[in-house]
Amino acid sequence: MKLYTYFRSSAAYRVRIALALKGLDYEAVPVHLLRDGGEQHRPEYRAIHPGGLVPALQTDGGEVLVQSLAIIEYLEETHPEPPLLPPDPLGRARVRGLALTIACDTHPLNNLGVLRYLTERLGASEEQKLDWIRHWIERGLGTFERLLDDPRTGRFCHGDTPTLADCCLVPQVFNARRYECSLEAFPRIRAVVEACEALPAFQEAAPARQPDAPQPASGQRCHPNQGGADRPSAERPVVRSRSSFFGRTGEGEMHQPNDEPRKSVYYRYQVFPPYLPRETEARQKVVIVGAGPVGMTLALLLARYRVPSVILDSEVQVSEGSRAIVYTRRSMEILQQAGVARRIAEIGLPWRFGNSYYRGQRVFRMEAPHDEDSRFYPMINLQQQYLEEFLLEEVCRSGLVEVRWGNRLIGLSQCDDGVEARIDTQLGEYTLSTDWLVAADGARSSVRSLLGLSLVGDSYTGRFVIADIKIDLDLPTERLAFFDPEWNPGNTVLMHRQPFGIWRIDFRLPEGEEPEEALRFEVLAARIDAHLRMIGYEGKSWELDWCSVYSARALTLEDYVHGNVVFVGDAAHVLPIFGVRGANTGFQDAFDLAWKLAFTLYGWSDRSLLASYSEERVGAAKEIIEEAGRSTRFMTPPTTGHRTMRDAVLSLSIENGFVGPLFHWRTSRPHVYAHSRLNARDDDQALFLEGPVDGAPIPNVKLGLDDFLLDHWDESIHLLVFTEREALPADVTALLQRLRARGVPLRLLAISLGRDHVEGADLTLPDPEGRCWRKYGASVDGATYLVRPDQHVAARWGNCAVHRIAPVLERLVNRLGESA
Numbered sequence: 001m002k003l004y005t006y007f008r009s010s011a012a013y014r015v016r017i018a019l020a021l022k023g024l025d026y027e028a029v030p031v032h033l034l035r036d037g038g039e040q041h042r043p044e045y046r047a048i049h050p051g052g053l054v055p056a057l058q059t060d061g062g063e064v065l066v067q068s069l070a071i072i073e074y075l076e077e078t079h080p081e082p083p084l085l086p087p088d089p090l091g092r093a094r095v096r097g098l099a100l101t102i103a104c105d106t107h108p109l110n111n112l113g114v115l116r117y118l119t120e121r122l123g124a125s126e127e128q129k130l131d132w133i134r135h136w137i138e139r140g141l142g143t144f145e146r147l148l149d150d151p152r153t154g155r156f157c158h159g160d161t162p163t164l165a166d167c168c169l170v171p172q173v174f175n176a177r178r179y180e181c182s183l184e185a186f187p188r189i190r191a192v193v194e195a196c197e198a199l200p201a202f203q204e205a206a207p208a209r210q211p212d213a214p215q216p217a218s219g220q221r222c223h224p225n226q227g228g229a230d231r232p233s234a235e236r237p238v239v240r241s242r243s244s245f246f247g248r249t250g251e252g253e254m255h256q257p258n259d260e261p262r263k264s265v266y267y268r269y270q271v272f273p274p275y276l277p278r279e280t281e282a283r284q285k286v287v288i289v290g291a292g293p294v295g296m297t298l299a300l301l302l303a304r305y306r307v308p309s310v311i312l313d314s315e316v317q318v319s320e321g322s323r324a325i326v327y328t329r330r331s332m333e334i335l336q337q338a339g340v341a342r343r344i345a346e347i348g349l350p351w352r353f354g355n356s357y358y359r360g361q362r363v364f365r366m367e368a369p370h371d372e373d374s375r376f377y378p379m380i381n382l383q384q385q386y387l388e389e390f391l392l393e394e395v396c397r398s399g400l401v402e403v404r405w406g407n408r409l410i411g412l413s414q415c416d417d418g419v420e421a422r423i424d425t426q427l428g429e430y431t432l433s434t435d436w437l438v439a440a441d442g443a444r445s446s447v448r449s450l451l452g453l454s455l456v457g458d459s460y461t462g463r464f465v466i467a468d469i470k471i472d473l474d475l476p477t478e479r480l481a482f483f484d485p486e487w488n489p490g491n492t493v494l495m496h497r498q499p500f501g502i503w504r505i506d507f508r509l510p511e512g513e514e515p516e517e518a519l520r521f522e523v524l525a526a527r528i529d530a531h532l533r534m535i536g537y538e539g540k541s542w543e544l545d546w547c548s549v550y551s552a553r554a555l556t557l558e559d560y561v562h563g564n565v566v567f568v569g570d571a572a573h574v575l576p577i578f579g580v581r582g583a584n585t586g587f588q589d590a591f592d593l594a595w596k597l598a599f600t601l602y603g604w605s606d607r608s609l610l611a612s613y614s615e616e617r618v619g620a621a622k623e624i625i626e627e628a629g630r631s632t633r634f635m636t637p638p639t640t641g642h643r644t645m646r647d648a649v650l651s652l653s654i655e656n657g658f659v660g661p662l663f664h665w666r667t668s669r670p671h672v673y674a675h676s677r678l679n680a681r682d683d684d685q686a687l688f689l690e691g692p693v694d695g696a697p698i699p700n701v702k703l704g705l706d707d708f709l710l711d712h713w714d715e716s717i718h719l720l721v722f723t724e725r726e727a728l729p730a731d732v733t734a735l736l737q738r739l740r741a742r743g744v745p746l747r748l749l750a751i752s753l754g755r756d757h758v759e760g761a762d763l764t765l766p767d768p769e770g771r772c773w774r775k776y777g778a779s780v781d782g783a784t785y786l787v788r789p790d791q792h793v794a795a796r797w798g799n800c801a802v803h804r805i806a807p808v809l810e811r812l813v814n815r816l817g818e819s820a
């Protein structure tokens with residue numbers, strides 16, 4: 001017998017299980033479903049299976065059978081032992097019913113041809129495709145789980161021996177794991193699958209055991225994580241042929257990113273070629289999974305320490321749709337360090353006012369603080385694709401970061417001192433070893449699933465439509481919020497201007513409405529027209545660029561460091577976008593992590609520095625979750641009580657201006673690491689009436705025309721000394737010199753009212769008007785701030801004394817302590 005098969009085909013997998021259970025020998029002929037557009041479509045194969053699908057079974061007499069279930073029934077009739085169907089008609093009907101729940105109602109919806117139609121013909125994004133896959137698998141397995149709630153279920157689906165139903169269930173669960181569906185809700189399925197997987201027949205039939213399955217390119221296996229590396233193989237290969245139907249041995253090509261440029265009315269997407277290494281590679285220092293805003297920012301911040309990194313991204317182009325459009329001043333300060341702030345400022349739209357309307361009347365006008373010490377506006381609007389493009393340009397310029405497009409992380413295993421990652425590309429699979437792996441792979445993080453980690457927090461019931469339209473509106477760049485608008489009573493509508501004539505309109509889906517319905521063009525257009533009518537632009541023509549449905553979630557991992565895997569950005573936390581928290585929070589993660597990871601890699605500090613990253617950033621996420629919960633409840637009151645309260649605040653505010661601030665939700669702001677383990681125990685907080693406290697980010701100060709304090713910042717730990725003396729204390733400069741000799745980046749900045757040069761300082765910043773002195777509350781000569789590379793204060797003192805500075809420096813560079 002010949003079985004036309006493909007290692008990952010779950011229909012072929014069913015037949016392989018049946019053949020193995022019955023102990024039948026056969027020749028496997030691999031048909032590669034992806035290579036060159038799919039070998040199953042070639043005329044030679046169509047002559048065997050006119051539908052161009054696997055499996056097909058050729059009997060010894062030359063007959064060709066198609067359809068996995070028909071093939072298994074044929075095997076059952078020709079080789080009745082052991083039976084795969086029960087002896088009684090009712091039992092047989094039950095087993096066939098279970099099998100068909102998978103084979104008819106679940107699997108076909110996720111077939112390769114269907115998925116390609118979705119993305120290539122209907123324009124579904126990769127994310128929508130994944131959503132689709134998971135939806136149908138979870139629905140199908142849900143039905144199966146309920147059907148297993150039956151006294152006839154035994155160790156296996158029906159009784160205590162495997163049947164046709166088990167032959168179908170196990171491959172479907174393989175698919176479910178592959179697409180990271182949660183099996184949490186299916187305890188009966190899990191128990192049955194566990195029993196099946198313990199049997200040699202099921203092990204032999206598994207995809208990883210097939211000769212056409214890709215062999216890892218290099219590296220040693222460590223401890224495979226669930227869903228990660230292949231199972232160890234036992235001997236007794238049933239499948240004999242390694243050569244493909246078309247004469248080539250198979251290398252994996254499963255991951256198929258969408259390589260059609262995404263559609264947009266204003267942005268031209270560039271498609272990058274997928275990457276596969278030609279030969280075994282040396283171990284990397286840092287592998288970052290995800291070329292989103294946070295992954296690329298981290299790579300650039302690491303490059304400042306000469307730490308090279310490899311970024312993997314499953315896609316071959318930048319973000320679909322505008323997504324994050326509002327960046328805060330703090331983000332710009334961080335992006336300035338990454339080298340892209342100027343680019344963003346060139347085309348971004350800065351703003352600082354927000355207007356809230358209730359039933360047609362303006363009830364509150366918010367003004368974000370902005371003064372001459374601000375290099376950047378409180379907010380700047382720019383579509384995420386541009387931000388990613390600018391980051392990518394800088395990444396390429398850095399010469400230290402390699403971006404590998406079309407590289408999807410599918411497995412990982414950790415050893416004591418590193419991580420081994422398995423990567424799937426359309427050109428094949430390979431393995432990459434690294435000292436550290438950073439998960440920046442977004443809200444649906446594969447790394448999180450591979451490590452079996454769960455997020456904690458809240459998900460809110462409200463779902464929101466986000467639509468970007470191109471329209472010419474003569475409105476200023478300000479945030480507009482419309483509470484209880486007449487066309488959408490009880491809900492909230494937000495509007496934001498973006499560059500290139502694009503406006504985002506963001507509103508809540510009516511209760512009970514499905515996202516598909518809300519995104520149907522006619523439905524969406526009617527709502528956009530109604531909104532334009534309400535704000536006085538009736539009949540104005542517009543063009544839709546992108547739309548999506550978003551649900552508010554406020555979730556975080558409890559710990560961001562797991563062995564040598566570190567989480568950042570949306571992979572670490574998923575936050576509501578009200579108050580522009582998504583990407584903006586991620587930049588702060590990256591800034592906190594970059595120096596700590598670099599210091600650990602260089603051996604200047606031990607892992608406790610990374611523990612401080614987790615503590616500080618989990619603390620920040622939890623604070624945001626608390627605040628965001630309030631904003632979200634205001635925007636989308638979850639109960640009648642919340643709605644009554646909110647409406648009361650809104651109506652009162654029409655008459656009483658003081659009420660307005662009550663409902664102004666807080667926007668993203670930098671977190672103060674007040675309880676950081678890195679902060680000084682011995683400082684002089686009380687001596688400072690002004691200025692940033694321990695753990696706070698330092699404020700910017702204008703020093704001259706187009707010259708600000710933070711423009712002078714670099715990757716170092718900084719000692720800011722406010723002094724009028726000729727020279728800095730010699731023992732302090734000597735201490736820094738000793739650490740610098742070991743490579744630690746340290747800088748001494750003197751801020752002087754009258755001097756251009758202070759001896760011992762790496763840089764003297766003249767502050768003739770005393771603006772900087774005042775802002776930092778420096779009231780005595782020698783006032784000193786010890787500031788971490790991420791611009792957060794570690795300590796401040798009224799004098800510049802080596803015995804006070806040394807212990808705090810030791811917290812930051814704790815493996816060089818003695819020599820300091």
Ligand SMILES: Cc1cc2nc3c(=O)[nH]c(=O)nc-3n(C[C@H](O)[C@H](O)[C@H](O)COP(=O)(O)OP(=O)(O)OC[C@H]3O[C@@H](n4cnc5c(N)ncnc54)[C@H](O)[C@@H]3O)c2cc1C
Binds near residue numbers: 585
């Ligand atoms: C509709 C919408 C509107 C938003 N508006 C705002 C806003 O106004 N302001 C704001 O701050 N935030 C906003 N956000 C959130 C913002 O887009 C995210 O917070 C931000 O993109 C997170 O960046 P990230 O780099 O952590 O993850 P992502 O941008 O999600 O990047 C993750 C990357 O990882 C890749 N990846 C995923 N899995 C794998 C894998 N297995 N192997 C390899 N690569 C993988 C993905 O292809 C992707 O490129 C919005 C989000 C949405 C959906």
Ligand SMILES: N[C@@H](CCC(=O)N[C@@H](CS)C(=O)NCC(=O)O)C(=O)O
Binds near residue numbers: 012053067
């Ligand atoms: N109902 C069929 C399904 C066969 C099928 O969908 N096979 C998939 C692999 S699991 C296939 O060949 N897909 C190729 C394609 O869609 O181009 C069976 O059970 O045999």
